[in-house]
Amino acid sequence: MRQSLVVANWKMHGSAASAIALLQELLPVAAAASAEVAVCPPFVHLPLALQVTADSGIGVGGQNCSEHESGAYTGEVAASMLADLGCDWVILGHSERRQYFAESSELVAAKYSSVRATGLTPIVCVGETLQQREQGKAQEVVAGQLQVLMDSPLSASDVIAYEPVWAIGTGQTASPGQAQEMHGFIRQFLREHCGETAEQIRILYGGSVKAANAAELFGQEDIDGGLVGGASLDAAEFAAVINAA
Ligand code: 13P
Secondary structure (H helix, E strand, O other): OOOOEEEEEOOOOOOHHHHHHHHHHHHHHHHHOOOEEEEEOOHHHHHHHHHHOOOOOOEEEEOOOOOOOOOOOOOOOOHHHHHHHOOOEEEEOOHHHHHHOOOOHHHHHHHHHHHHOOOOEEEEEEOOOHHHHHOOOHHHHHHHHHHOOOOOOOOOOOEEEEOOHHHOOOOOOOOHHHHHHHHHHHHHHHHHHHHHHHHOOEEEEEOOOOHHHHHHHHOOOOOOEEEEOHHHHOHHHHHHHHHHO
């Protein structure tokens, strides 16, 4: 039985004050929830997020990390630094990283390897663009993004997030049926490459998840929770998403 997981991706939003206020509102929500909850603020807000959520059960993670362990890489943050700070999670290969920062699947795989050496749990994002979906290539694209991670079997704690690019920040959510179809495909892919571990790996859906659609999405067999952008910046909205999981 996979425990539901709801992860907030704040992207590049928030001041220190707004981050503290939002987290404080989430503390009682997460304490009462059956789902596991994590937040991924911008790097600079990680220390305060760790402080506010200490002993609360809310996990904290980065939105990205370097593929390198250390060195002359100005502006980068190593996975080991996130772990050292006390983070539990890191998002890898978000479509915005792939699109705006030219992250290839091979680079995402290198980051994944660097994360494995730390105690962090990776949340690896996959997903197709609208054009790829319209060309009937959605599954092929997602399979390619997963294939590069398969040098060795994934760990049971690893998380995959299916985020169709056309549904991110657009208000256009994949229908529960469309999302389940891809999640089922990902599960089958994992079964073929990782054996029984596939049943334990959580597959999150991301893309315009909000209070109004969360329950139906999370009710699908292979959707184990959500990676939430915009709606995670509003405490009441995000609380409703957590409670739907
Ligand atoms: P939205 O929920 O704002 O569509 O963003 C989804 C996302 O990219 C989460 O990582």
